[in-house]
Amino acid sequence: MPSSTSEPQPDHLQTLLQSARPFLRGQLENVDDRLPSLIAVLKSVGAGECWHKHGSFLDHLIDIYRILKLWGAPDAVCLCGLFHSAYSNSYVNLAIFDPSTGRDVVRRHVGDAAERLIHLFCVVPRQKLIHDDLLFRYSDESELVQHVNDSEKSLINARKGVFELEDEEWRRKIQSILPAEGIVMKHIKTGEDVNLSRRVVATFLLMTIADFSDQLFSFQDVLFDNSDGMLKFSGNDWATALWPGDGKPGLWMTSISRMGAIYTLIVREEQLYSLYSTSSNRDEEIELVTPPILQNCTKILTAKDQIEARDLYWEGVCEMSKRGLEGCAELLEGSVVRNSFVGEPHVVLGQIYLSQGRFEEAEKEAEQGLRLLLEWGSPWDKRMSWEGWVSWCRVLVMKAKERSWPQTSWGILNLGLVR
Known part of the structure; x- marks a missing residue:
């Protein structure tokens, strides 16, 4: 069955998981002992009240910090990510700190190097x-x-x-x-x-x-008429882009x-x-x-592979009643062939293989999906959170290794604990 071109190695997967675990457990002080207080600062100035594309501005800031940290970026760059639009910028109106009076405040919290990057990023x-x-x-x-x-x-x-x-x-x-x-x-x-x-x-x-x-995600594709998948921000469909739209992965x-x-x-x-x-x-x-x-x-x-992979994935996850397990598996396998760089098609394919009792193939797909999700630090299919996708994928890996899968609806709902 199709899989990504590079096979996940167990040791590498455990290393990725170890780096991600403080974020998954909410133990942010284990990432940086300043992090809880910095997030408290962002909360105090209203970042959690600001709308931002896929949720709140606060969620987005924390997500960017997490992604950059998982990628191994220097502390100053990660902190820039945590405060990256705090003075507003050329894309968004989100000045939770006044750039004329708040730079000293931000500098006291993150240091000179990070604040310089934050300010430059905003201007x-x-x-x-x-x-x-x-x-x-x-x-x-x-x-x-x-x-x-x-x-x-x-x-x-x-x-x-x-x-x-x-x-x-x-x-x-x-x-x-x-x-x-x-x-x-x-x-x-x-x-x-x-x-x-x-x-x-x-x-x-x-x-x-x-x-x-x-x-x-798909909301911006409608907003900017990104039907060709090149993301040139050239369209202007402001009246028909109803947030949040269908939640489909974006191009x-x-x-x-x-x-x-x-x-x-x-x-x-x-x-x-x-x-x-x-x-x-x-x-x-x-x-x-x-x-x-x-x-x-x-x-x-390529844009062609991107579009075809996304559409095959969407049909595979949304048309189970019409296609059945075999048909949806075929669609997802086609998605993986065209775009091997995202985790979610592997994850859903792994669940289908588990339902079919194909445990070895399920383990391979679930581990590949988990590796990719941990490497990105964010979800491609944003209907669920990154933490949710990672947790579900770990359940699939565990059950595949156990060579078992629930045969009842209550059994599915009972899943959750990962050992």
């Missing part, structure tokens, strides 16, 4: 930065794929002492878009120049990947995968640059980590 035109200046400069998908492959070879050669600085097309392009000395953007309110180092730009790209993965992964590939190019260019340059004032204290998603941000999901 730059992020749509222009991420989409116009980065994403849309790589409109040719084949070029982006080739550059990712070439950059890996360049890094391997450089570590052996072989540099081809003048002949590498991928480097010439990334350097033209994002020079070593950084770029200058315009403040979204004052129009003043805002200097951004290459590492800060990369950090904001990483945060946007986390940001979009946490909040986007955001193609755009995210392209962002991830560009992020990989920036990281590799920074690694190469550091091998032969000692220049200063480049925010080199900001570590650029690579998320485990999308095969460490090296794979691009």
Whole structure:
């Protein structure tokens, strides 16, 4: 039966679960002893009362912190994620701290390095930065794929002492878009120049990947007429986008995968640059980590595969009465083949296999689904929370290993405890 291209390893799965467990158990003080008090600060200024796409602003802030922490981002970047729109930004009106009077307050809570990132994140035109200046400069998908492959070879050669600085097309392009000395953007309110180092730009790209993965679902697809799955924010169907809509997974992964590939190019260019340059004032204290998603941000999901995989998944989970177990399994297997980068199709397929007594296959799919859910740190199917998906998936893994599955409705409802 179909599965993802990379098989989950038990030790790796346990490592992922160990990192996620404090979030699953609500033991946030075990992640950072400041975290409960920081969340209390956000609550005190009303973050829990603000609407935000898939819930409240407070939930979103905590989710972004969790995603970045699970990806291994530095503390300052994770804290930037926790407060990332606290002064408002170019996308949303969420100024829970006044940028003219509240910066000292935020700085006292998170420190200078994190507050600087928070402020920059809130004052730059992020749509222009991420989409116009980065994403849309790589409109040719084949070029982006080739550059990712070439950059890996360049890094391997450089570590052996072989540099081809003048002949590498991928480097010439990334350097033209994002020079070593950084770029200058315009403040979204004052129009003043805002200097951004290459590492800060990369950090904001990483945060946007986390940001979009946490909040986007079918509501935004309707709002912006994202029927082609390219997420260009070019539509304007404001009157017909009724929140929350049908709850279907959104068509955001193609755009995210392209962002991830560009992020990989920036990281590799920074690694190469550091091998032969000692220049200063480049925010080199900001570590650029690579998320485990999308095969460490090296794979691009085509829009066609994204759409077909999503539609097959949706039909598989919604049409059981018409299709039956075998028919739904076939749909989900087709979804996994087209998009092997999300966990939920594996999870639902694992449950079907359990119902059919196919325990070995169920274990394989459930473990794969669990691995992907833990790596993303957020759900693709946002009808249920990330914690809910992870907990359900762990139940499936446990029952598959036990080679048993309830044969009654009450037996299903009795599930829950994970050993």
